[in-house]
Amino acid sequence: MRNSFIRILIIALAIALIGVLSIYSSTYQKELALWQDIYKRQILWLAIGVVCFFLMSGFNYRKLWDASYFIYGLALLLLLLVFSLGIIRLGAQRWLKLAWFNFQPSEFVKLAVIIFLARYFSRKSESDISLLSGKFGIFRGIALPFVFVAVPMFLVIEQPDLGSGLMLLLVFVSLLYLTDVRLKYIVVLLVLLLAPLPFLWNFLRPYQKDRLLVFLNPNIDPLGAGYTVIQSRIAIGSGGFFGKGWLSGTQSQLYFLPESHTDFIFATFSEQWGFLASVLLISLYYLLIRQGFIIAKRTQDSFGKLLAYGISILLALQVFINISMNMGLAPVVGLPLPLLSYGGSSIVATFISLGILVNIDRTRAVF
Amino acid sequence: MDRKKLFVYFLGLMFVVLLIGLADLNVLQGAKFRRLSKNNCIRLISQSGTRGNILDRNGKIIAGNRISYDVMILPQEPSQLDRAIAAVSRILGAESKELKAAFKKNFVSSSLPTTVANNIEPRKAIILEEYKVEEPSIIIQPKPLRYYPHGSSACHVIGYVNEIDRWRLTKLEDYGYKTKDIVGFGGVEEKYDYYLRQEEGGLSVEVNHRGKFTRVLGFQPPVNGRDVQLTLDIRVQKIAEEALSGRKGAVILMDPQSGEILALANYPDYNPSVFVNKRPALISALFNNPDSPLVNRAIQSSYPPASVFKVVLASAGLELKKINLSTNFVCPGWAMVGARKFSCWDTHGAQDIIRAIAHSCDVFFYKTGLLLGGQNIHDYAIKLGLGRPSGFDLPYETGGFIPSPLWRKINKFQKWYDGDTANLSIGQGECLTTPLQLTAMMAVFANQGYLPAPYIIKAVGGLDLEKKKKRLSPVAFKKGTIEAVRRGLREVVSDARGTGNALSALPVAVAGKTGTAQVSRGLSHAWFVGFFPYDKPKYVICVFLENGGPGHAASVIARQIIEKMNNQGLI
Numbered sequence: 003m004r005n006s007f008i009r010i011l012i013i014a015l016a017i018a019l020i021g022v023l024s025i026y027s028s029t030y031q032k033e034l035a036l037w038q039d040i041y042k043r044q045i046l047w048l049a050i051g052v053v054c055f056f057l058m059s060g061f062n063y064r065k066l067w068d069a070s071y072f073i074y075g076l077a078l079l080l081l082l083l084v085f086s087l088g089i090i091r092l093g094a095q096r097w098l099k100l101a102w103f104n105f106q107p108s109e110f111v112k113l114a115v116i117i118f119l120a121r122y123f124s125r126k127s128e129s130d131i132s133l134l135s136g137k138f139g140i141f142r143g144i145a146l147p148f149v150f151v152a153v154p155m156f157l158v159i160e161q162p163d164l165g166s167g168l169m170l171l172l173v174f175v176s177l178l179y180l181t182d183v184r185l186k187y188i189v190v191l192l193v194l195l196l197a198p199l200p201f202l203w204n205f206l207r208p209y210q211k212d213r214l215l216v217f218l219n220p221n222i223d224p225l226g227a228g229y230t231v232i233q234s235r236i237a238i239g240s241g242g243f244f245g246k247g248w249l250s251g252t253q254s255q256l257y258f259l260p261e262s263h264t265d266f267i268f269a270t271f272s273e274q275w276g277f278l279a280s281v282l283l284i285s286l287y288y289l290l291i292r293q294g295f296i297i298a299k300r301t302q303d304s305f306g307k308l309l310a311y312g313i314s315i316l317l318a319l320q321v322f323i324n325i326s327m328n329m330g331l332a333p334v335v336g337l338p339l340p341l342l343s344y345g346g347s348s349i350v351a352t353f354i355s356l357g358i359l360v361n362i363d364r365t366r367a368v369f
Numbered sequence: 370m371d372r373k374k375l376f377v378y379f380l381g382l383m384f385v386v387l388l389i390g391l392a393d394l395n396v397l398q399g400a401k402f403r404r405l406s407k408n409n410c411i412r413l414i415s416q417s418g419t420r421g422n423i424l425d426r427n428g429k430i431i432a433g434n435r436i437s438y439d440v441m442i443l444p445q446e447p448s449q450l451d452r453a454i455a456a457v458s459r460i461l462g463a464e465s466k467e468l469k470a471a472f473k474k475n476f477v478s479s480s481l482p483t484t485v486a487n488n489i490e491p492r493k494a495i496i497l498e499e500y501k502v503e504e505p506s507i508i509i510q511p512k513p514l515r516y517y518p519h520g521s522s523a524c525h526v527i528g529y530v531n532e533i534d535r536w537r538l539t540k541l542e543d544y545g546y547k548t549k550d551i552v553g554f555g556g557v558e559e560k561y562d563y564y565l566r567q568e569e570g571g572l573s574v575e576v577n578h579r580g581k582f583t584r585v586l587g588f589q590p591p592v593n594g595r596d597v598q599l600t601l602d603i604r605v606q607k608i609a610e611e612a613l614s615g616r617k618g619a620v621i622l623m624d625p626q627s628g629e630i631l632a633l634a635n636y637p638d639y640n641p642s643v644f645v646n647k648r649p650a651l652i653s654a655l656f657n658n659p660d661s662p663l664v665n666r667a668i669q670s671s672y673p674p675a676s677v678f679k680v681v682l683a684s685a686g687l688e689l690k691k692i693n694l695s696t697n698f699v700c701p702g703w704a705m706v707g708a709r710k711f712s713c714w715d716t717h718g719a720q721d722i723i724r725a726i727a728h729s730c731d732v733f734f735y736k737t738g739l740l741l742g743g744q745n746i747h748d749y750a751i752k753l754g755l756g757r758p759s760g761f762d763l764p765y766e767t768g769g770f771i772p773s774p775l776w777r778k779i780n781k782f783q784k785w786y787d788g789d790t791a792n793l794s795i796g797q798g799e800c801l802t803t804p805l806q807l808t809a810m811m812a813v814f815a816n817q818g819y820l821p822a823p824y825i826i827k828a829v830g831g832l833d834l835e836k837k838k839k840r841l842s843p844v845a846f847k848k849g850t851i852e853a854v855r856r857g858l859r860e861v862v863s864d865a866r867g868t869g870n871a872l873s874a875l876p877v878a879v880a881g882k883t884g885t886a887q888v889s890r891g892l893s894h895a896w897f898v899g900f901f902p903y904d905k906p907k908y909v910i911c912v913f914l915e916n917g918g919p920g921h922a923a924s925v926i927a928r929q930i931i932e933k934m935n936n937q938g939l940i
Contacts, residue, residue: 176376179372179376180372180373180376233409235394235402236402236405236406236409237406238391238394238395238402239394239395239398239399239401239402239403239405239406240399240402240403240405240406240407241395241399242395242399242403243395243396252406252407252409252410252575253406253409253410258409258410272391272395276395277391277392277395277396280391280395281388281391284384284387284388284391287384288381288384291380295377295380299373311373315380318380318383322383322384322386322387325387325390326386326387326390329387329390329391329393329394331386331390
């Protein structure tokens with residue numbers, strides 16, 4: 003239906019434009035020319051994203067079903083490439099350096115895993131055309147797909163990108179919940195995942211441990227790991243009802259707030275535009291995600307339905323975790339705010355997801 | 370399907386959580402965060418004005434200011450503090466432990482630079498300033514500091530500066546004084562602190578997360594203190610100090626026509642710069658010194674005036690017509706007062722008033738005193754400015770004390786005996802005066818009958834105070850009385866047997882009175898109070914030596930002073 007296409011496009015563009023303004027405001031005072039141009043790059047990425055949105059909205063999503071294994075394989079390959087380059091360069095890397103930009107595969111890996119899981123759980127029994135997932139045992143319902151998720155997850159966490167890795171896990175559990183897989187299996191999975199957490203603690207990198215500890219009490223280390231959260235809370239809290247005004251945010255523009263144009267862009271925005279606009283922004287996200295759920299709900303095709311759910315959940319989780327992280331309600335895990343944060347990979351991947359969403363709705367109408 | 374509905378609700382809940390979180394930060398805790406945000410980015414850089422100078426009558430600086438350099442640290446993070454302290458300790462050669470202790474002691478707020486070292490050498494200040502490129506948290510703050518170009522000269526007049534003490538703070542809080550303020554102690558520095566003191570100014574600047582300056586938010590220009598000009602002539606002052614040097618006592622030189630103090634010297638003295646340079650050992654030595662070098666003997670302590678007091682007796686006797694110019698008393702070396710024998714210091718034979726002053730004959734004044742009675746002596750002493758503070762410009766002036774029968778009756782319930790009158794007649798007993806009072810008294814005979822109110826402040830902040838000063842008050846003595854006393858005072862010097870004969874060889878005609886005050890312990894106090902030149906007096910001089918021996922010792926010092934002043938053409 004054209005309706006959802008227009009709605010999603012308008013909401014996404016509105017959020018993205020707010021993002022460009024915020025990125026400009028948080029970087030325009032920095033001396034280096036590199037920083038000065040950052041908002042222009044974001045506009046460029048936004049344009050590329052919109053083009054991708056149009057392309058994907060016209061690209062029949064059913065073809066993704068066929069390509070899902072290929073897409074999954076490609077994602078793994080990219081991750082391995084990042085992983086091996088990281089080894090060669092003796093340092094962690096999240097990006098692949100392409101001609102003039104950095105490509106961050108983990109953003110696309112999230113989408114690839116969703117496509118893969120949507121296909122995996124929407125296979126139908128050949129005899130009675132019912133979903134196979136309801137009949138899955140613990141191995142095929144939980145263990146096998148978990149392995150398929152765990153491999154890219156491990157590679158992403160190893161980058162190190164804890165946020166994206168956890169996102170994969172959360173999306174997996176959520177999708178699992180939405181399929182017909184038995185609830186008790188999911189409970190078993192959760193227990194199995196949560197039980198070894200104390201042991202996994204030792205495998206975390208020191209800075210990741212710091213961040214988690216600091217989440218519990220940011221004042222442990224106010225000038226170290228807790229600094230960002232404290233400054234971001236100050237930024238949001240000091241905004242007041244109407245904000246300090248565009249380009250007048252002292253927290254973000256005087257660089258008290260690190261990562262003010264990427265992970266902590268919400269704080270930048272909130273400081274300058276205030277409570278009212280922040281509520282508005284959150285509402286915009288809510289409307290966007292609601293569109294996704296509406297599409298998922300009215301889609302009959304189980305692959306399309308799961309895919310739509312997966313995309314919406316991914317968006318919702320990223321928005322929720324990022325904003326909570328800005329407010330100090332969640333640990334700082336390094337996750338961009340979709341459409342608002344600076345980052346070409348993120349914005350293009352998000353627009354591609356939205357394009358797929360629109361196409362699912364459009365294709366449904368064809369049936 | 371239920372699962373899906375539940376899930377949608379769950380996601381909706383997530384957004385509610387976000388909105389609640391936002392409201393909590395923005396609305397409930399908004400004020401707190403707005404304050405934090407302000408503190409984050411605003412730094413205050415103080416700029417101090419300079420304390421007013423203290424000048425002598427010719428505009429020469431007695432207490433001025435020089436630039437000193439303080440090292441301050443404004444760390445953005447703890448590791449920066451350690452690095453900065455390490456660098457400062459390396460360059461200054463100071464223990465980093467001490468610097469850290471100083472940092473802890475002086476720390477006020479993270480938005481204010483904290484002083485770790487005071488008054489460093491200019492050369493090291495330059496080195497540290499260069500080092501700032503590497504360590505931007507180090508700040509070299511130039512600060513004006515009290516400077517005394519003449520060392521300890523006139524130290525008792527100017528006083529010293531130090532950090533405000535609790536007592537002064539409670540007194541001065543309402544006038545805008547704060548803890549750690551530098552205020553004056555003693556002398557002009559204390560009395561005129563309100564005018565001398567500078568007003569702190571400063572910049573409030575916005576900084577970024579590295580503490581780097583971004584823009585100026587506000588500027589309050591510092592205000593310099595007002596200069597205070599004294600009537601002191603630093604040349605005369607130095608002559609007086611040199612002559613006095615090594616002898617406990619005080620010297621005052623005053624213009625008898627106006628009451629302007631031209632020199633006010635005390636010994637032992639101190640160098641006020643020890644308080645500026647904060648030398649604890651030297652400072653505590655000053656306070657513990659039994660000779661109390663911090664005391665301004667000229668005004669803050671009183672002594673028996675001894676024979677100098679005979680001037681009061683002479684004028685009272687002549688005024689009240691108890692004696693006249695032809696009155697003669699024979700001095701056999703002693704006199705009987707009641708049943709007690711009061712001795713004279715010598716045997717003088719027949720004495721009239723002029724000779725009695727010249728020879729300082731005790732017997733003549735015992736008899737005059739007995740004719741006058743204690744109350745009359747007291748009244749004339751008060752008339753001549755004794756026994757009450759003169760209202761001098763410097764703080765902590767004492768009033769001295771003149772006993773009287775009435776006072777004795779009221780306060781001690783005791784009778785006044787003739788022996789008391791005899792004692793008072795020669796300025797002994799309970800009678801106490803300050804050198805300044807005797808100086809003012811002597812001026813009456815120098816300027817033909819006017820008691821001056823001595824003063825030492827000529828101008829404050831360029832505003833001349835001379836017109837606002839009290840006029841000389843006439844004592845209303847008869848011309849003959851003054852003339853007789855004057856002649857007597859001249860004879861003290863010119864008569865071959867006069868007690869002040871040591872001054873006769875001077876090219877300037879000096880008149881005056883010596884005094885030898887017996888004290889219960891130690892050598893007697895020595896006085897010489899006089900004026901010169903005799904015909905047209907320009908100066909009243911008072912030399913007082915605490916436990917300095919006979920009055921002759923004081924007149925020798927007076928001679929040295931007058932001689933030097935004459936040589937330098939100051940008379």
